[in-house]
Amino acid sequence: SAVISQKPSRDICQRGTSLTIQCQVDSQVTMMFWYRQQPGQSLTLIATANQGSEATYESGFVIDKFPISRPNLTFSTLTVSNMSPEDSSIYLCSASGGAYEQYFGPGTRLTVT
Amino acid sequence: GEDVEQSLFLSVREGDSSVINCTYTDSSSTYLYWYKQEPGAGLQLLTYIFSNMDMKQDQRLTVLLNKKDKHLSLRIADTQTGDSAIYFCAEKEGYQKVTFGTGTKLQVIP
Numbered sequence: 717s718a719v720i721s722q723k724p725s726r727d728i729c730q731r732g733t734s735l736t737i738q739c740q741v742d743s744q745v746t747m748m749f750w751y752r753q754q755p756g757q758s759l760t761l762i763a764t765a766n767q768g769s770e771a772t773y774e775s776g777f778v779i780d781k782f783p784i785s786r787p788n789l790t791f792s793t794l795t796v797s798n799m800s801p802e803d804s805s806i807y808l809c810s811a812s813g814g815a816y817e818q819y820f821g822p823g824t825r826l827t828v829t
Numbered sequence: 830g831e832d833v834e835q836s837l838f839l840s841v842r843e844g845d846s847s848v849i850n851c852t853y854t855d856s857s858s859t860y861l862y863w864y865k866q867e868p869g870a871g872l873q874l875l876t877y878i879f880s881n882m883d884m885k886q887d888q889r890l891t892v893l894l895n896k897k898d899k900h901l902s903l904r905i906a907d908t909q910t911g912d913s914a915i916y917f918c919a920e921k922e923g924y925q926k927v928t929f930g931t932g933t934k935l936q937v938i939p
Contacts, residue, residue, distance in 0.1 A: 749926060759917070761927075764926060774926075810927070816859075816879070818862065820871060823871050
């Protein structure tokens with residue numbers, strides 16, 4: 717199994733600023749993903765973080781708003797840019813090391829004021 | 830695209846069995862999962878089932894899969910107050926993304 721840590725665990729940010737969330741996996745994984753969970757909602761995939769190439773974004777999410785990096789097989793970052801109150805959510809990092817394995821980090825709780 | 834539906838709310842008495850249902854649309858799903866999320870906490874993987882299975886049992890948990898009807902259920906035997914949480918079903922095709930259901934809030938009445 718893989719253990720995923722995220723930093724920060726929570727933050728309160730001002731409108732118009734940006735926040736970078738870090739995700740660290742304790743072992744090398746094939747795939748890494750970023751999800752958003754808005755208050756009272758289910759999880760929505762933002763993008764798949766590809767190692768060595770640009771991330772693959774889901775419909776409704778764009779690179780300018782959510783730039784993602786994945787420099788190696790254990791680390792990824794998600795930046796939430798030019799934040800507005802609508803970006804207040806929990807952001808979760810996920811990793812897959814094999815076909816059925818799917819692990820999730822503890823999440824980053826973001827509040828935008 | 831994929832669509833995973835669940836009823837929003839379920840209330841049961843402590844000691845009874847809970848059955849949480851899920852329907853999905855993607856016939857190419859390879860794995861189906863049940864996750865538990867307690868208030869303010871992260872996601873906990875409870876169990877998963879491979880799409881060529883029709884049942885999986887793990888202690889108090891029983892997963893039933895009807896692939897023809899694209900219906901997945903989670904039965905929790907002897908439900909306890911500590912089982913109160915939101916339960917998400919999810920599906921995955923191979924190494925691809927996981928698509929989550931809408932979530933079912935389980936309330937256990939003492």
